[in-house]
Amino acid sequence: MRQGFENLFRESAAPGAHRTLALVNMRANAYALGAIALWASLAALAVSLGHVPPLFLTGAALVLGSVPSWPLVLRDPAQWRIPLRTLALGVYGLFAYHFLLFLALRHAPAVQANLINYLWPLLIVLLAPLLLPGMRLRWxxxxxxxxxxxGAALAITGGHTPDAALAWGYLPALAAAFIWASYSLLTRRVPAFPTTAIGLFGLVSGLLALLCHALLEPAAQLQARDWALLALLGLGPLGGAFFLWDKALKLGDARHIGILSYLTPVASTALLMLVRGQSPSASLVLATALILGAAILGMRA
Structure with missing residues (x-):
């Protein structure tokens, strides 16, 4: 009889556990989609600030992006008391990723380099079973x-073939893709840290980028409009998006989130076309269908 009650309890509890898991996954996907929406504005803002030296742009935006966490840290300084290896991982993710990406954009055509950079969602999906315990990759x-x-390739290239003659310039973009994918996964392997600590990652990474700017680039000359756009860049794709991304990874399945990330190049390209007054192309519509199909297939898996 006792075994019968235990079986009955397990059967009645299972639906509730499944509902709880479904709600957690919905929250994780919502955070991930919020980060993706902010990252979609990156290209449009970068075009408007194309005259600003890239290392200065990265450094100033990352420092500004850390500002929302400052009031929380002033109330509770322990929010930024994290192990040194956790901080090193954060700097690896934010500073090294952007440094290599901008290096690639200088030495290879921007569209093709960006395409290689967007390998990171695929790498998240494929590397998750290697870097996270308990993860299993299915076909x-x-x-x-x-x-x-x-779909991402089609959205970025419009069906055109990348120039193989400049393949050497794609290496930093490939390294950047690996860095962001591995950073995203390895945040699950270090001791638990509050999402507020992402502000510390951005602050240290931004200061390093500004130091590199002072050593490697001419001084930046910004107008009032540039500072306003820089604030949007910092509080959005190079700031708020990182906090949302961290929450998503803490709550959800990295494989599903990696697949959802394929929406980023489509959303970014669409917003850029809107800013420029261009109409969506047939290739962008097809890319959207491919990416949404991939997201649905991945979540059903």
Whole structure:
């Protein structure tokens, strides 16, 4: 009889556990989509600030992006008391990623370099079983990852073939993709840290970028409009997006979130076209269908 009651309890509890898990995944996906929405504005803002030296742009935006966490840290300084290796991981993710990405954009055509950079969602899906315990990669995840990358490639290139003659310039972009994917996954391997600590990652990374700017680039000359756009860049794609991304990774399945990330190049391209007054192309519509199909397939897996 006792075993019968235990079985009955397990059967009645299982639906509730599934509902709780579903709600957690919905919250994680909402945070991830919020980060993706902010990252979608990166290209449009970068075009408007194309005359600003890239290292200064990165450094100033990351420092500004850390500002929302300052009041929380003033109330509770322990929010930024994290192990040194956790801070090193944060700097690895934010500073090294942007440094290599801007290096790639200087030495290879921007569209093609950006395409290589958008390998990071696929790498999140494929590297999750290698870097996270308890993760298992299924053939549906691989199929969804490849389908999503096909959509991302189509969205960025418009169906054109990248210039193989400049392949050497793509290496920093490939390294950047690996860094962001591995950073995103390895935040689950270090001791638990509050999301507020992302502000410390951004502050230290931004100061390093500004130091590199002082050593490697001419002094930046900004107008009032530039500072306003820089504030939007810092509080959005190079600031708030990191906090939302960290919350998503803490709550959700990294494989599903990686597949959802394929929406970023589509949203970014669409917003850039809107800012420029261009109409969506057939390739962008097809890319959207591929990426949404990949996201649905990945989540069903």
């Amino acid at each position: 549906t995840h691989v199929l969804a990852g490849l389908l999503g990358f096909s």
